Amino acid sequence: MSSSVAAMEEEMEMEIPKGYAEIVVVRHGETTWNASRILQGQLDSQLNEIGRQQAAAVANRLSKEPKFNAIYTSDLKRAADTAQIIANQCGLKEVILDEALRERHLGDLQGLTMVDAQKMNPSAYKAFLAHKRDQEIPGGGESLDQLHHRCVSSFQKIAGQHKGERVIVVSHGGFIRELYRKAAPNRKLEGKIQNTSVSVVLISASNNRWFIKKWGDTSHLQGIGMLDSGFGGDKTSG
Template sequence: MRLLLVRHGQSEWNASRRLQGQADIGLSERGRSQADALQSVITGIGHCRAVSSDLRRVSETAQRIGAEKPRFTEDLREIDVGDWTGRPIDDIRAEDEAAYLGWRAGTFVPPGGEDWAPFADRVCAVIEDELRNSCQNLLVVCHGGVIRAILQRYLGLAPACVIPVAPASLSALRMGNGKLPRLELFNYLPDSLEFGAPD
């Protein structure tokens, strides 16, 4: 099975560089355009099933890229950032750079936030459930942290070693067939490269 991992397009809060966590923020105009640009790529690859976070920025992305009847689940929501929800990233970094970098590495929990390990467990429980049913290309429409949790669990890549996942980008993992999971694609965008993606 191949996991086709798509991060949602740019949200209104991505555009203003504010942390979202589980806040239900919609796509920006640019985010809608990004998702629309990815649609032909997803259609060209094809998928047998789709599963998606239930938050608006993701469900709208799923619809725009052509996900067919996705199963929506709160277990694919982004990690909860607690008291950092809605705060500008630059303010958090100015206040405590080490805490911010620790959060990015999965080793620091903002006040009222979610620990990395339980977060990764809930995300990967969805993937494990999907892996039980035969499917060539499983489309997973989700969040950047969710993709990093999947990369950690199946490839052993620590969150600190993974750059931010670009909005409306495609990553792919080849799973099963008696082989170790393999990264086939990361941060693919149909019309540009992205090296400075937002958290």
């Protein structure tokens, strides 16, 4: 292949369809609670050393891509710290905190391991594992339908503000799973949302059309560790 043809193909890959925003979605780095298999929900926990290495790796990767116009993040510390590391590397001056990008609220289960949740609050544990879309979790927890609505509306808003632009959003495993459900409603999501995995979604806010351009890429994490054993990002994400 000639260099001119390769350059043309690369340029086409970079193009954003008219009226769409290209949103690069990143799950936060691994946390101390991920490593301890604790349900985080909307409680705060710190990135651990592996999580910081993961954040640095994804930041380095994204810094080599075409320019980003903005970076948004959940205001929970594990996501906000990941976003700040990315912003510093990509030359983005402002990290926009948005509580609408938070993980699902898990009610009375937040702060418990799965084993302790089953023993200490069996009713909330049962509600959590039921996976019924309209099932709220005792203690103020969200249903999957409520999480889905929050997820979709927040991304529609971001897409409407960034037509023709590329932006980064840092969020959480359960939240990102709902993005997939919206963008690919007829396909089953296999596997988990890995820490600092990269997915790319094209969204038209005007006609509510969503397309997946890339999903769950972790090529930047080779050699960092905890990729397969990391907790969360699956059907019991939180």
